[in-house]
Structure formats: structure tokens, C-alpha cells
Amino acid sequence: MSELADCRPEVIVVGAGAAGAAAAFHLARLGREVLLLDAAAFPRSKPCGGGMAASVQRWFPFDLRPAVDTVVERVRFTWALQDPVLAELPGEAPFWIVRRSRLDAFLAEQGVAAGVDFQPSTEVRSLRPVAGGWRVEVQGPDGTPQGLQARAVVVADGSGSRLAGPLGLGPRRPRFASTVSVELEGEVSDPAAARFDFGLVRQGFCWAFPRQGGYSIGLGTFVGRDPVAAEAVLTRLLPSLGFAPGAGVRSAGQLRLWDGHHALHGDGVVLAGDAASLCDPFLAEGLRPALLSGCQAAFAIDRWLGGEAGALAAYSATMRREWGESMAWGRRMAQVFYRVPRVGYQLGIKRPTAPRRIAQILSGEMGYGDIAQRVIRRLLLRNG
Ligand SMILES: Cc1cc2nc3c(=O)[nH]c(=O)nc-3n(C[C@H](O)[C@H](O)[C@H](O)COP(=O)(O)OP(=O)(O)OC[C@H]3O[C@@H](n4cnc5c(N)ncnc54)[C@H](O)[C@@H]3O)c2cc1C
Structure with a gap:
């Protein structure tokens, strides 16, 4: 913890899961001083199927395959x-x-190689805006509370986020x-x-x-x-x-789960990954939006630190366009499909074109908007 007391990062990233580790890596690569904090000791395991489209590779300049299991x-x-x-x-x-114990540690290692200061076993207890940035209260491995300061914060503390709510960002009731x-x-x-x-x-x-x-x-x-x-x-x-x-x-x-379009940014702060409620409400895909939001959050904060006042609002808009618009249709499909799943299976999954469509959606080649209207109409017609 004494090392932490001396550090003056430009950005603190809370959570070294897929979203936070991706954000920290890109920020460091852009030349920013980044402190990445995670409450867990690393490598840590995490309940997750680990299914992920290989198309996420395009967001990283290093080969992700060392983290791929199957x-x-x-x-x-x-x-x-x-x-x-x-x-x-x-x-x-x-x-x-992928195994999450491997993927998340691998991304953090890439971040460290790019210059990230990574401190596992360090829990963020609270965030508070102060003049010139954010005051971040942390508790390290020895249990001593400590206050840190940074100009900007990325909140990527996962589905159980305790930091997103008090910031008034994302859905009010997740x-x-x-x-x-x-x-x-x-x-x-x-x-x-x-x-x-x-x-x-x-x-x-x-x-x-x-x-x-x-x-x-x-x-x-x-x-x-x-x-x-x-x-x-x-x-x-x-x-x-x-x-x-x-x-x-x-x-x-x-x-x-994703549940509507919401602002994911405040003054010098952004939400990413599960903390931003991005997970697909139809197929539970959370890794791809976590990585996408982590990368986009990094680019936005870099521009904001460089003086572009609207950069964080642009992050919310980008996530809405690149992810939220498709999820709005995914949520509608889930509401219809999971209420009449037998009909959904027969009319949706068993169609000869369906598996290819699902693969295209999971790879990002297509969004739910490309198929949802037809699927919902088919389900509603058959059911009622
Ligand atoms: C059973 C299950 C199966 C799944 N299977 C898949 C799948 O196959 N494919 C897929 O795409 N998605 C899947 N998901 C979803 C996916 O796991 C999540 O969407 C993804 O982990 C989100 O990454 P993240 O970085 O936002 O959060 P996380 O990976 O949860 O990372 C958050 C990190 O923040 C840390 N943290 C939390 N609070 C604090 C704090 N106060 N201070 C410091 N650190 C903190 C945590 O220790 C953690 O390391 C599954 C989810 C579940 C539950």
C-alpha cells in the first residue's frame, strides 16, 4: 500500500475483468498513466461459460489465442x-x-507490459468527485484504508457493481x-x-x-x-x-442484463462491462460487450483528457449505436421467445437459416435488429 500512496495516476480503472483490463491496456497504450485495481487476488476464477466470438480479436493489437482453451x-x-x-x-x-482465470489475467499482463500499474487484492470502497478529478477510497491486502486521486475513473466492477448506482449512471433498478x-x-x-x-x-x-x-x-x-x-x-x-x-x-x-438506453458517463467517469448493464438479455453474451466497452471507454477517456469536452458523452452514444440498438431488439425477442419457448424453438431455432444467423449475431456480423421483426411477427402470429 505504501507504493500506492506515491502513485498519481491519470486514470483509475476499477475491476480487472474483461472490461477493466481491456480499458487499462488501451489507456496505457495511448500513453496514459493507469492504475488498475481489483478486489480479488489474481489470477482469479469466475463463473462464466467463456464462450466468445473470435471477432473480438480485431480490438486488440496482440494475439488473444494464448488465452483460448477450445x-x-x-x-x-x-x-x-x-x-x-x-x-x-x-x-x-x-x-x-476461454477460461476466465486465464483470459482476464492475460489481458492484465498485456496491460502491465504496456505500462499499467496493476494492484490486485485492492478493493475500491467509494468514489467521490473532488476538484480536478475523483477521490477513490481503497482497502488493500493489509486491510488499511487509503485515499487515492485521479483525473478520471473507469468503473468496471461487474454485475454486482456497488459503485455504478451511487453515480446515478446506468439503469436505476438493474x-x-x-x-x-x-x-x-x-x-x-x-x-x-x-x-x-x-x-x-x-x-x-x-x-x-x-x-x-x-x-x-x-x-x-x-x-x-x-x-x-x-x-x-x-x-x-x-x-x-x-x-x-x-x-x-x-x-x-x-x-x-441490458435493460434500456442509459447514460454511461458522468464528469470524468464512465461505466463499462456488466457494471454498465450491457449483457445480452437473450443469449447472456457479456464478454464481447465488456471488451468493446472497455476499448471504447479507453479511447473516450484519452480524448477527454486531451481536452475534447464531449468525448465521454460520445462514449455513451457509441455504446448505444454499436451495442444498445441491437440489444433493444434482443430484449424484445427474449420477452416473446422465453414466454413461448417451445414455439420459439420450432419456429426460430429449427429454421434452416437460424444457426447461421445466431453465429452471425454472436460474431457481431449482424445485430438482433436485422432479424427481430421477422422472428417476433412469426412467434406472435403462431401463438395468438
Ligand atoms: C454463469 C455465467 C456464464 C456466463 N457465460 C458467458 C459466456 O459463455 N459468454 C459470454 O460472453 N458471457 C458469459 N457470461 C457473462 C460474462 O461473464 C460477463 O458479462 C463478463 O464477466 C463481464 O465482464 P466485466 O469485466 O464487466 O465484469 P467481471 O468479469 O465480473 O469483472 C469485474 C471485476 O471487478 C472486481 N471488483 C468488483 N468490485 C470491486 C471493487 N469494489 N473494487 C475493486 N474491484 C472490484 C471483481 O473482482 C472482478 O474481477 C456468463 C455469466 C455467468 C454468470
């Missing part, structure tokens, strides 16, 4: 483990599975998906196939992503407030993968 070549969709649809992913839109994740160690029958089932989880879906030596399993409900009924689902899902119903370690969580 390359997915096909996707297997089922309805309550029956009625399968197998879709080969087009070669131009590959899908990666909406959450209820999730359960399970890490399974054992044999994987098809190491290049990701599985999605839409019939086992009420108002949501479950997935099984292959990784070296096992699967990452996830369950999520996206509509309503009921917690996911995990044990009933896992009792059926795990044996279908060749595992005992009680195998693996369960961890329950809440994932902050």
Missing part, C-alpha cells in the same frame, strides 16, 4: 435434450471458449438473470461442439461448453424473477453428458 466448430441445439439441430459454424465466424454454473472435470464426447438446450430451463436456457478436460455448464432464466430450478435441470442434463447428476461444483449468481 475452438468450437459446431453448435448442437436441443429442446429438453430431444429434437436436435446440429449447425456447423461457418469458418469465417469461429467461436472460442434487471438480473438468475444463473447457476457448474464446472465438470471429465471426458468430453465432442470437444468441438457447444450445446444449448431451450426446453429444460423455464424462461431461459442451459448450455454446455467444452473445454480442456471437461465442460462449463450454465443455466440462466431471463424473464421473471424466479431463481433457476437448477437441481431438477442438472439431474437430467449431466447424465446426458455422461456425468453423475450430482457431479461438479455449483455456483449461483446474478447477471446484470
Whole structure:
């Protein structure tokens, strides 16, 4: 902590997850003095399927593949483990599975190599605007509270963010998906196939992503407030993968979902990643928007520090255009699909063109807006 007392960063980034580590790297690369703080000791694990379109590579000048665990070549969709649809992913839109313990530490390492001062095991307790910037109260590994100051702050403290609300940024009452994740160690029958089932989880879906030596399993409900009924689902899902119903370690969580267009910036402060409520309300994709917002936040803060007064407002506008517009349609699709999922599976997922469309959406080649109106009309016509 004594080292921290001496440091005078231009920017403090709170949270070294995908969003914060990406922001810190780009800020350092642009020549800014950056202090990256994370409450956890690194490397840290995190409940996450780790599925991520390879297209995120275009936002980084270094090769991300050292952090990639598996390359997915096909996707297997089922309805309550029956009625399968197998879709080969087009070669131009590959899908990666990463381990978060590796990806996040790897991004932070790249940041450190670019000049970031990274302090894990350091929790930010509060933020307060002061003359010339922000006062940041932290508690380091030895438990001593300390005050730091920076001209600008990136808030990337994840779905459980305690800093976004008091800043009055993002949705006033965030909406959450209820999730359960399970890490399974054992044999994987098809190491290049990701599985999605839409019939086992009420108002949501479950997935099984292959990784070296096992699967990452996830369950999520996206509509309503009921917690996911995990044990009933896992009792059926795990044996279908060749595992005992009680195998693996369960961890329950809440994932902050995109829920409307909101300002993501204040004076010298921006939200990024889950803290900014960017996660896809239909397919729970949170890594790509976390990385995108981290990069965009860095570019915006660099311009703002350089004297461009409107740069942070432009960040909110960019995230709305590049991500929010598609998510507005994704939210509408989720509201219709998860209320009538059986019809949705038959009319949406089982269409010959659907798997390619899903791959195109996950890769960023298409937005939900490109398909939503047709899908919603089809579902509403059939259902009512
Ligand atoms: C079960 C599950 C499965 C998922 N699977 C996928 C998937 O396959 N693909 C996908 O794209 N998305 C997935 N997601 C979503 C994805 O995990 C998140 O969207 C992503 O982690 C967001 O990254 P982030 O950097 O915003 O937040 P995080 O990765 O949560 O990072 C936040 C960091 O902030 C730190 N922190 C928190 N508070 C403080 C504080 N006060 N001071 C300092 N540090 C702090 C934390 O320690 C943490 O390291 C999944 C989510 C869940 C729950």
C-alpha cells in the first residue's frame, strides 16, 4: 500500500475483468498513466461459460489465442435434450471458449507490459468527485484504508457493481438473470461442439461448453424473477453428458442484463462491462460487450483528457449505436421467445437459416435488429 500512496495516476480503472483490463491496456497504450485495481487476488476464477466470438480479436493489437482453451466448430441445439439441430459454424465466424482465470489475467499482463500499474487484492470502497478529478477510497491486502486521486475513473466492477448506482449512471433498478454454473472435470464426447438446450430451463436456457478436460455448464432464466430450478435441470442434463447428476461444483449468481438506453458517463467517469448493464438479455453474451466497452471507454477517456469536452458523452452514444440498438431488439425477442419457448424453438431455432444467423449475431456480423421483426411477427402470429 505504501507504493500506492506515491502513485498519481491519470486514470483509475476499477475491476480487472474483461472490461477493466481491456480499458487499462488501451489507456496505457495511448500513453496514459493507469492504475488498475481489483478486489480479488489474481489470477482469479469466475463463473462464466467463456464462450466468445473470435471477432473480438480485431480490438486488440496482440494475439488473444494464448488465452483460448477450445475452438468450437459446431453448435448442437436441443429442446429438453430431444429434437436436435446440429449447425456447423461457418469458418469465417469461429467461436472460442476461454477460461476466465486465464483470459482476464492475460489481458492484465498485456496491460502491465504496456505500462499499467496493476494492484490486485485492492478493493475500491467509494468514489467521490473532488476538484480536478475523483477521490477513490481503497482497502488493500493489509486491510488499511487509503485515499487515492485521479483525473478520471473507469468503473468496471461487474454485475454486482456497488459503485455504478451511487453515480446515478446506468439503469436505476438493474434487471438480473438468475444463473447457476457448474464446472465438470471429465471426458468430453465432442470437444468441438457447444450445446444449448431451450426446453429444460423455464424462461431461459442451459448450455454446455467444452473445454480442456471437461465442460462449463450454465443455466440462466431471463424473464421473471424466479431463481433457476437448477437441481431438477442438472439431474437430467449431466447424465446426458455422461456425468453423475450430482457431479461438479455449483455456483449461483446474478447477471446484470441490458435493460434500456442509459447514460454511461458522468464528469470524468464512465461505466463499462456488466457494471454498465450491457449483457445480452437473450443469449447472456457479456464478454464481447465488456471488451468493446472497455476499448471504447479507453479511447473516450484519452480524448477527454486531451481536452475534447464531449468525448465521454460520445462514449455513451457509441455504446448505444454499436451495442444498445441491437440489444433493444434482443430484449424484445427474449420477452416473446422465453414466454413461448417451445414455439420459439420450432419456429426460430429449427429454421434452416437460424444457426447461421445466431453465429452471425454472436460474431457481431449482424445485430438482433436485422432479424427481430421477422422472428417476433412469426412467434406472435403462431401463438395468438
Ligand atoms: C454463469 C455465467 C456464464 C456466463 N457465460 C458467458 C459466456 O459463455 N459468454 C459470454 O460472453 N458471457 C458469459 N457470461 C457473462 C460474462 O461473464 C460477463 O458479462 C463478463 O464477466 C463481464 O465482464 P466485466 O469485466 O464487466 O465484469 P467481471 O468479469 O465480473 O469483472 C469485474 C471485476 O471487478 C472486481 N471488483 C468488483 N468490485 C470491486 C471493487 N469494489 N473494487 C475493486 N474491484 C472490484 C471483481 O473482482 C472482478 O474481477 C456468463 C455469466 C455467468 C454468470
